[in-house]
Amino acid sequence: MSNEPKETVTTKIWSETAERDNPFAAASCHCAGFDVYGDLLKNATYIDYLYLLFKLEPPTENQTALLQGLAIALANPGPRDHSVRAAMSSGVGGSTHAAALIAAISVGAGNLGGSREVFHAIEYWDRCGIDLDAWKDLIENPPQEGRMDVWQPMEHPPGFDPNGVNCPTPVVQTLTHLADVSPGTHLSWLSKNRPLLEGYTGYPLAFSGVAAAAFYDLEFQAEQAEMLYLLLRLPGAAVHALEQEKLGWRKYPFFSKGFKVTE
Amino acid sequence: MTVHSKFERYEDNWQTSMGGWSPEGEVILRGKALFTELNEKTWMEYLLFAATGRESPKIARLMEAMWVICTSFPDPRIWNNRIAALAGTARSTGVLASAGALAVTEATIFGLKPIKGATDFFYRAEGRMTQGETLEEIVQSELKQFRSVYGYGRPIINKDERIEPMMEFAKSLGCGNGKFIQLAFDVERYLLQTRLRYRMNIAAVCAALLADEGLTPTEFYHMATLAFTAGVIPCFIDAEDKDEGSFFPLRISRINSSGCEGLRKWRK
Numbered sequence: 001m002s003n004e005p006k007e008t009v010t011t012k013i014w015s016e017t018a019e020r021d022n023p024f025a026a027a028s029c030h031c032a033g034f035d036v037y038g039d040l041l042k043n044a045t046y047i048d049y050l051y052l053l054f055k056l057e058p059p060t061e062n063q064t065a066l067l068q069g070l071a072i073a074l075a076n077p078g079p080r081d082h083s084v085r086a087a088m089s090s091g092v093g094g095s096t097h098a099a100a101l102i103a104a105i106s107v108g109a110g111n112l113g114g115s116r117e118v119f120h121a122i123e124y125w126d127r128c129g130i131d132l133d134a135w136k137d138l139i140e141n142p143p144q145e146g147r148m149d150v151w152q153p154m155e156h157p158p159g160f161d162p163n164g165v166n167c168p169t170p171v172v173q174t175l176t177h178l179a180d181v182s183p184g185t186h187l188s189w190l191s192k193n194r195p196l197l198e199g200y201t202g203y204p205l206a207f208s209g210v211a212a213a214a215f216y217d218l219e220f221q222a223e224q225a226e227m228l229y230l231l232l233r234l235p236g237a238a239v240h241a242l243e244q245e246k247l248g249w250r251k252y253p254f255f256s257k258g259f260k261v262t263e
Numbered sequence: 264m265t266v267h268s269k270f271e272r273y274e275d276n277w278q279t280s281m282g283g284w285s286p287e288g289e290v291i292l293r294g295k296a297l298f299t300e301l302n303e304k305t306w307m308e309y310l311l312f313a314a315t316g317r318e319s320p321k322i323a324r325l326m327e328a329m330w331v332i333c334t335s336f337p338d339p340r341i342w343n344n345r346i347a348a349l350a351g352t353a354r355s356t357g358v359l360a361s362a363g364a365l366a367v368t369e370a371t372i373f374g375l376k377p378i379k380g381a382t383d384f385f386y387r388a389e390g391r392m393t394q395g396e397t398l399e400e401i402v403q404s405e406l407k408q409f410r411s412v413y414g415y416g417r418p419i420i421n422k423d424e425r426i427e428p429m430m431e432f433a434k435s436l437g438c439g440n441g442k443f444i445q446l447a448f449d450v451e452r453y454l455l456q457t458r459l460r461y462r463m464n465i466a467a468v469c470a471a472l473l474a475d476e477g478l479t480p481t482e483f484y485h486m487a488t489l490a491f492t493a494g495v496i497p498c499f500i501d502a503e504d505k506d507e508g509s510f511f512p513l514r515i516s517r518i519n520s521s522g523c524e525g526l527r528k529w530r531k
Contacts, residue, residue, distance in 0.1 A: 006516075006517060007517070008517050008518065008519035009513065009517060009518050009519060010519045010521055011518060011519070011520055011521070011523075012520070012521060012522045012523050013523065014518065014520060014523070015518065015520030015523050016515045016518055016520075017515065018514070018515035018516070023514040023515055023516065024512055024513075024514050024515070025515075026515055030520075030523065030526065031523075032523050032527070033523050033525050033526055033527035034527050034528075034529050035526070039528065039529045040529055043529045043530075044529050056523070058529065058530065096356060096358075096359060098355070098356075098359050099358075099359065099362070102359070102362055102363075102366075106366070146408055146409065147380060147383055147384065147387070147405075147409060147413075148379055148380060148382075148383035148480050148481075149376070149379075149380070150369050150375055150376055150379060150484070163268065163269055163270055164268075165267075165268055255275060255277065257275055258274070258275030258276050258277055259277050259279075259283060260276075260277070260278045260279070261278075261279060261280070261282060261283045261285075261291055262278050262279065262280045263280060263294065
């Protein structure tokens with residue numbers, strides 16, 4: 001055996017102690033100092049633990065209520081949503097179940113209603129806070145990309161629906177509830193100023209915009225929000241994929257009549 | 264209140280010149296019939312036509328050499344390949360291994376971001392030089408704005424062993440003398456004089472060679488999507504063939520838990 005120091009995985013999130021008879025099996029696991037299987041398992045809720053994993057501190061009651069509400073609002077975007085359609089398209093063909101979730105994540109990662117939109121919306125919050133004039137200016141003069149990226153530039157102000165007409169009722173219901181329970185100020189500011197912001201953008205607020213404000217009230221960084229938004233929307237993708245897998249491709253739209261190859 | 268969504272005109276209405284399949288058995292790609300006009304192409308020529316609309320056996324051959332020489336090292340320690348090896352050792356499927364690994368190739372320190380970014384840099388740099396800026400000004404402003412220049416510098420080691428064989432092959436095709444590849448080497452010469460001492464990596468070479476053939480950053484990006492698969496698949500097979508779980512297992516002492524040693528009690 002070499003005496004060279006072994007390479008290690010460095011983490012502030014997790015620590016383990018080894019079983020006495022097996023250095024490759026954990027006897028205890030701690031998340032941010034809390035005993036996961038001896039304490040959290042019995043005493044924490046799933047939402048609390050989710051918050052702890054990202055923030056390394058337990059949530060306050062208001063933070064739990066906010067994340068709980070957000071998790072319910074995002075859990076199933078419904079079978080018309082692009083990411084859920086991706087999962088169902090995987091399901092009807094009999095692909096692996098992992099493929100359905102990979103498909104949902106791939107599609108639900110984008111700039112339109114996806115996690116990248118949430119990322120950009122949080123950047124807007126970072127730049128503008130609750131300064132209405134700053135929002136107006138940024139919406140009118142969106143940031144320019146200095147160099148090309150694998151992501152395409154945003155084609156609309158993040159958090160707003162470029163294909164919307166009026167702010168849909170579930171978006172308003174979610175915003176109202178989350179603003180009520182939130183410990184922060186951004187959701188209630190958004191709720192109050194929504195009509196003005198919609199006027200500046202020309203588009204109604206979208207779920208991604210509400211989610212971004214909620215993450216901002218939870219003091220999540222843009223990258224953390226992007227990740228958690230992807231995670232929170234997966235349950236709907238999973239169940240719709242399973243349902244369509246059982247029903248089969250014959251009962252799922254193929255758009256036979258709507259497809260036309262032009263010159 | 265009567266309002267209409269702009270989606271109404273798109274409902275059951277997808278019109279495309281890209282192509283498709285018809286129940287009568289015809290397949291069209293970019294206006295050409297697959298079974299009669301495209302059937303004798305090599306796969307790389309077909310991919311090039313599909314992704315860019317270009318028909319060029321020379322570019323396809325150049326691209327194929329890039330795939331062989333530059334992008335598919337079968338080493339499971341390389342981060343994208345490691346996904347495949349982990350999938351193999353964890354007994355997932357080969358396609359899930361490749362899907363995960365391919366997604367991971369869209370990375371910052373290797374893979375797709377440098378590939379697209381280096382091509383974009385050369386086009387921008389060439390445009391600015393035409394406007395009268397010097398190479399030094401362009402590279403310095405790139406470093407100031409982005410703290411890096413895509414295509415220069417490399418994790419683990421600085422020198423890139425792929426450049427020489429790739430350039431050799433490119434020259435055998437009559438490539439390797441264009442303005443972009445010359446620019447690529449000029450940038451390296453400049454960066455080596457700076458305190459950064461960045462050397463060129465293979466992303467810059469491939470980007471410049473293809474820019475000299477007229478490929479855009481986005482075209483190269485699409486063409487590079489699958490470039491890594493020949494390195495990924497053997498890593499999966501190797502790990503799947505060995506004992507399950509045996510790929511670089513980590514004992515508990517390999518977790519360096521910095522800053523979370525104190526024990527805390529959850530409030531009920």
